[in-house]
Amino acid sequence: MRIPEEIISRISAATDIVSVISESVMLKKSGMNFFGLCPFHSEKTSSFSVSPHKQIFYCFGCGAGGNVFSYLMKYHGISFPEAVKMAGNKCGIAIETEPLSPEKERHMMLREGLYRLNQQAMLHYTHLLTQTPSGEHARNYLEQRGITRDTIKELNLGYSPNRWDDMVLFLKQHKVTKAMAQASGFVLSRRETKGYYDRFRNRIMFPIFDVTRQVAGFGGRVMDDAVPKYLNSPETPVYSKGRILYGLHLSKIHCRQEDTVYIVEGYFDFISLYQCGIKNCVATLGTALSDSHVRLLKGAASRAFLVFDSDMAGINAAKRSIGTFLKEGLDVRIIILPQGQDPDSFVQQNGKSGFEACAKKAMSVIPFLTRAAVDQFGLSVEGKIKIIQEMKEHLARVDDPAARSLYIHELSQTLNIDETAVLEKVRTAFLESAGVSDIAYLPRQDGDTAPETGMEKESARREKQMISMMLQFPHIRKKIEQMRVLERFYSRELKKIGGYVLDMEGDENMVPRLMEVLETDTQRRLVASLSMEEVPHVDHVDAKVEFLINRIVKIWNKNENSLTTKIKIAEQDSDSSLSFDLLARRQREIRKLRGYE
Numbered sequence: 001m002r003i004p005e006e007i008i009s010r011i012s013a014a015t016d017i018v019s020v021i022s023e024s025v026m027l028k029k030s031g032m033n034f035f036g037l038c039p040f041h042s043e044k045t046s047s048f049s050v051s052p053h054k055q056i057f058y059c060f061g062c063g064a065g066g067n068v069f070s071y072l073m074k075y076h077g078i079s080f081p082e083a084v085k086m087a088g089n090k091c092g093i094a095i096e097t098e099p100l101s102p103e104k105e106r107h108m109m110l111r112e113g114l115y116r117l118n119q120q121a122m123l124h125y126t127h128l129l130t131q132t133p134s135g136e137h138a139r140n141y142l143e144q145r146g147i148t149r150d151t152i153k154e155l156n157l158g159y160s161p162n163r164w165d166d167m168v169l170f171l172k173q174h175k176v177t178k179a180m181a182q183a184s185g186f187v188l189s190r191r192e193t194k195g196y197y198d199r200f201r202n203r204i205m206f207p208i209f210d211v212t213r214q215v216a217g218f219g220g221r222v223m224d225d226a227v228p229k230y231l232n233s234p235e236t237p238v239y240s241k242g243r244i245l246y247g248l249h250l251s252k253i254h255c256r257q258e259d260t261v262y263i264v265e266g267y268f269d270f271i272s273l274y275q276c277g278i279k280n281c282v283a284t285l286g287t288a289l290s291d292s293h294v295r296l297l298k299g300a301a302s303r304a305f306l307v308f309d310s311d312m313a314g315i316n317a318a319k320r321s322i323g324t325f326l327k328e329g330l331d332v333r334i335i336i337l338p339q340g341q342d343p344d345s346f347v348q349q350n351g352k353s354g355f356e357a358c359a360k361k362a363m364s365v366i367p368f369l370t371r372a373a374v375d376q377f378g379l380s381v382e383g384k385i386k387i388i389q390e391m392k393e394h395l396a397r398v399d400d401p402a403a404r405s406l407y408i409h410e411l412s413q414t415l416n417i418d419e420t421a422v423l424e425k426v427r428t429a430f431l432e433s434a435g436v437s438d439i440a441y442l443p444r445q446d447g448d449t450a451p452e453t454g455m456e457k458e459s460a461r462r463e464k465q466m467i468s469m470m471l472q473f474p475h476i477r478k479k480i481e482q483m484r485v486l487e488r489f490y491s492r493e494l495k496k497i498g499g500y501v502l503d504m505e506g507d508e509n510m511v512p513r514l515m516e517v518l519e520t521d522t523q524r525r526l527v528a529s530l531s532m533e534e535v536p537h538v539d540h541v542d543a544k545v546e547f548l549i550n551r552i553v554k555i556w557n558k559n560e561n562s563l564t565t566k567i568k569i570a571e572q573d574s575d576s577s578l579s580f581d582l583l584a585r586r587q588r589e590i591r592k593l594r595g596y597e
Contacts, residue, residue, distance in 0.1 A: 003084050003095055005516075008069075011084060012512060014091040017055045017068040024075060024211065024299040026256070033532070037329065039075060039295045040064045044329030044399065049532055055512040058528035065528025067515035076212070077243070081108060086212065107237070113180050114238045118207070118215035121186065124170055125158025125205040125218075135159045138204055141223045145268065146348055151275050154250075155206070160220060162202035168195075185217070185233040200231065206267045208232075208239070208285065209249040211296070216244060219267060219285065230266070230286055242290040246270055246283040248300070254279040255300035262305045262335075262359075263289070263297075265317065269307070269343035276352045281307075289321040294328040303331045305362055309342045315372055322365055326397045333362040366407045369394050370414060384415045388425055396429040462555075463494045466548050468530040469541065470498065471514075474507040476545050483549055488556035497523055 018027065018034055027034040027050060038048035038059040047061040058065035064074060072083035081104070088095045129135040130152070138159040142152065151157075160166065167186045181187055187196040203220030210216040217233030233239050247270045255261040262281040264270055270283035280301070284293070297304060306321060308314035318334050325332035335358055337346050347355050363371070373390050377383035391411060398404040408426060412419040466485065470477055480486065481502055489495040500517060504510050511531050518524050 003081055007088075007093070007095055008084055008516060009513075011088045011091060011093050011095075012055070012067065012069070012516060013509075014093060015055075015068050015087045016052070017057065017071070018050055018052045020068050020087065020090065021050055021057060021071055024296070026299060026302065037298050038062060038064065039299060042291065042327045042329070051532060054531055055509070056515060056528045056531065058525070058532050060529075063525055063529065065526075066521065066524040067512060070515070070521065070524055077240075078111075079104065079108065082111070110180070110183060111237050114184055114236060115214050115216075117174070117176060117180065117184055117186075118217070118238070120174065121167070121170070121184075121218070122156055122158060122205075122207040122215050125160060125207075126156055127158075128161060129157060129159035129205075134161050138223065142204065145344075146275075147271060148275065151271060155247075155271065158205035158207070160198070160200040160203045160205050164197045164201065167198045167200070183236055185236050185239070199233075202226075203231065206246070208244060208246055210238070210244050211249065211252075213249045214238075217241075219246070221267060232285055241285045241287050243292045243296075244285065245293055245296060246285055247274065248282045248296065250274070251279055251281055252300045255282075255297075259301050260303045260305065261297055261301040262307050263321075264307045264343045265309065265314070266342070266344065272344040272347040273355070276347050276355075278347075278352055278355060288317070289324055291324060291328065294324050294330055298328060298330055303333075305333050305335050305359060307335045307337070307343045310337045310339050314342075319369065319372060322369065322394075323397075326365065326394075333364055334368040335359055335362045336368075366391075366394060366398065367410075370411055374414065379415070384417065387411075387415060388417075388422060392422075392425040392429040395426045460491055460494070462548055462551055463489050463491050464530060464533075466545075466552065467494055467498055467501070468533045469545060469548070470501045471511055471527065471531040473541050473545075474504075474510050476541065477502055479545065480549070483553070485549055485552055488552050490556075493523065493526065497527060 021027065021036075025036040025039055025048065027036040028046070032051070032053060034050040034052065035046040036048050036050075037043055037046055038061055040059065041062040041064075043061050048057065048059045050057045056065065056067055057071055066074075068087055069080060069083045072078065072086055073080060076083070076086070078086070085095055129138050142157070147157070171181045171184075171186065176184075181196065182189075186199055188199055189196055200218065200220040203222055206219040206221070207215045208217045208219060217236065217239035219233070220231045222229055232241060235241070246267060251261070251274070258280045260280055262273060262278060264273065264281060264283050265286075267283060270281055273279075273281045282297070304325060306318045308318045322332060322334075337343065337358065341349075343355075346358070350358075370387075370391060373387040374383075377386040377390075388411075395404060395407055395411070398407060404426070408422050409419055412422045415422075466480070470480060480498075486495050486498045486502070489498065497518070500514060501510075504514060511527065514527060515524055518527065
């Protein structure tokens, strides 16, 4: 269903963009705006800006920008109606809808249907665990592992019985369509005969919540030596393991309070930490930490501790994750548990105080990687060569020159080789990784139009300045309209945006209202960028506007006069072909100015 424009406007006016974005990004006030690390690209300095006055966001690093709906769509990967509904739920505005296109309606209905089905399935699994005789074995198993009833209730743990058709019958009873059943991941098609069978059988069930606190999927763990030990829901329209961390919906508030997050591998690792009072923790879902995972964590804490198993698999998992943390600019340390221990068993034996004591001995990245490389390759001549080869990439990523120099010195002493040899290897690696071009003023993204060329490119800077001033000083619009300045714009996109600005009524909340009528994300990003651009010498706005108008009109007239002169000369010389080409060029320029091309 389509949402009426007046409802969208009401929700936009009632929603505080700073409050919404603060749920996923740590923002700090600086001047009139708030700044934080961008959740959409890797960065170490805060270039992501949120304006409470204009109710927009813009990243000066990657060019992402827009209003609160744009943010929710991009961050959660949802459609516009879903973003409006999410914002409406936050501010308590009921949404009345109008018909959508059939395709969008099917997509929305599928997502909403899956969320409802997952919620019902969670209640079903929980009932089987806590209320039925068949769940006694699972209850005893959890009790033996030290999981309390309160924890079972808080985390909504459940049990899938040792049957092939429990969920098949459940789906039939709830009249779930075949398409919904297949998309849900609860059942699989039989190979040799018609019909379906359960994916999860005889397992402890862990509902997996997304950041909106809705059940997106499930994880199941066996209670014996069967394989696979863990089984997660497949990728669905509402579940993506690369974008969800187990327990974050509960632990985010604690992570923010402590400004620290502990990252473990398994469900029981998380439960043991959470149950003993270490609530600022999350667990991966049987997959390597992705950029999206780390960006989620950046919105909750500025410091992370990796707490993986002490065996080689755990060490390798920690090593694979470190590069992602360094790239995203999040401070990370590694907790080394005693040999043969995992977070679950360690906390069960040593409690909260023992874990916190171990955390105080956490290693920073370079010492951990050095120790791991020495353990793996040894200190033979061949081993030392492999250690330097592996460590040069990590050392090149260290931003602080003084810290990098100290680490190089320490590594050279550990390996007992000349420090300059290590320094040269690191320098080469650094230069190889530094060949990145500057970020453009407004980076292209998928679906963007081609960049401006020719005269558009020459005039773009002044035209952008003019639109920026129109957005920030609405009182100048009258003069812009009187002087017919937009008719002299060469940039079609800027001319179109300028037209929208002139059509806006009143000066209050102009930028938020403008965001609602713009047609594309490209336009919204451009408006967000220009409305946050600093205007020098604010006290002389009218003089600056007068100067820009004169420059834009002068360049347009100069180009027009130049073409006219060339046409006359060509006609005098009887060069009809040249005259025709110049006339055609003039017509193209006029058509551009009028918006036909």
